[in-house]
Amino acid sequence: MDNRHRLSSRCLERGAVNPVTLAVVVIVVALAIAAWFLIFKPYRDAAAGMTPGTPSAQKATASREAPPANVDALSVDQLLAEARTAMNDQRLVAPAGNNAFEFYMKVLQKQPGNQVAADALRETFSYGAAATEQTINQREFTEAQREIDLLAKADPENYTLTILRSKLDAQRKTLDREQQQALDAQKAQQLAQQNAAAAAKQQAEQAAEAQRLQAAKEQAAPAGAAQQPAAAAERPAAPAARQAAPQADAISDAVLIRQVSPRYPTAAMRANQEGWVDVELTVGTDGTVGNVTVVDSQPKHVFDRSAIDAVSRWEYKPATRNGEPMAVTLRRRLQFNLGR
Template identity: 55%
Template sequence: MDTRYISHARRRARGAVRPAAIAIVVVVAVLAAASWFLIIKPHQELMEADAGGHPSTPVQPGAQATPPANVAAMSLNQLLAEARKAVNDQRLLAPSGNNAFEFYLKVLEKQPGNQVASDALRETFPVGASVAEQTINQRDFNEAQRQIDLLAKADPANYTLTILRSKLDAQRKLQDREQQQEADKERQAQLAAQKAAADKADAERQAAEAQQRALADQRAAQARQAQQQAAEALRQQQSAPANAAASAVAASSGSATHGPVLVRNVNPRYPTAAVRSNQEGWVEVSFTITPEGNVDDVKVIDAEPRHVFDRAAVEAVSRWKYDPATKDGTPVATQDKRRIVFKLN
């Protein structure tokens, strides 16, 4: 075979391959440049500008920046700038209305599929989950629920949400148990204090009742003694006119007319209520002495105090017995009036 023909064929084949390889290299270079300028570079500028912040940097509570006046009217670039600033200020999920997640989500509302916002949310999600977990541990449950809801808007299917929700529920139940236990302790302490107060009041009441009974018994004994003394004085007082009348009858020796003579005196009973209240007084009564010597129609004329000793006086006088008055030797009914004195000493 002619070697000149073979060499020519080889040079023609190499000439055909070289343009195709160059075309492939050019396409790859163009795609790489487009990716750099359209995706990678803008994202890096947002994440690493100024303070050098990065979405994977652990977020700690930062300063509370003033939220934008009208988020809904902001452009995509303004929202992305606010999101970048929030990341740099470590406001990933809080405060409400002024944090990076809400700004990125607002970008996606205006432009679904925005690569910068989507990448930022994906990269910051683990850090946001850590922030939410810290909030749960601090037992700020309402704020933790808001942060979890915000994470769910960014990535609804992320399994970390299930873990966070379970932990939030467990911490809430734990706090409820602790609060219930504390309430039970307080209630038991209150019941113990109430029982102690009731026992003390009952003991004081029993002591007061015992003292009152002892005082009442003492006064009753004093009243009985005073009643006996009063009855003795009354007998002596009432026996004097009877003895005088008897002497007059004997002196008249045969006079057929004389007044009634008390032959049986019944002492009045001192009312218990008056003894306990340490009351004294008198009752003036009028009554009829029948021809048989009995007392009838006893009436209270006056008393001091009223209605305290009336009954005792009437009962006592009704049981008195007289030698009836006589006129010309015949027993006759007569009227009489007495004052019954009630005195403790």
């Protein structure tokens, strides 16, 4: 008995390891190795796949391989393997049915306490949110809404969801505003083309009227010249000024040289109203327009101000009598039509 006690004391003095202590150390090492392969390594691989500059992060687009034929029939280990593959292929939240988030959530449905899936969803949430934000910026609104809903299932209380929803709403409003602006610009262009066509038609009509008056004056001139000798024979003693008196005065009409198209009232455009305005104006000896008044209009008081503003800026070549400028009063009608 004394010999065994002395032997044990000598072993302790020499530093021999207690068998119980050795067993505890072996168990701890085994647990650490298992934790490395089951928990830490999958997370490190997933994070490495999302780190900028790595080969996975440099892929132009996510893999579009077909999803497993029957996801519900997969085991937990198979689902985790699918999730890791999707992470490496940048398929975080898309495409639908074949992405890491859906695989991890399917794992939690089969095994609610699975720590690998729960931690993976938490640690990769920010990367999934970044991918969803890129989808929003590309204006793929339906897909973006699906991805937001998927993120909400993984972490419904995460504040990032509020930011993503706000960005999605803002992008939708921006697109609606751009489309409305394009439509308004198209309508304005059509209206300008119609106004230009109406102005050209009016100028052509005025030029034709001026030619008709000039032709009528030229036809009347020979008759006046034929009557002059008879008048001179009856009054041989009349002075030269009296002999020229019977000749008609040479009068030329005012000719429009600058026409300003009226602005279509915004309220009338929104109400799809059309109409016309008759105005009376005075063309001065310098060709400027003044005393513009509305004689009649339909509908009343809708287009009056726009017509007056436009006509007041017209310019004419003044009317003349015997080569001398004179003021004249004219009446014109302005049409307001919407293009359809």
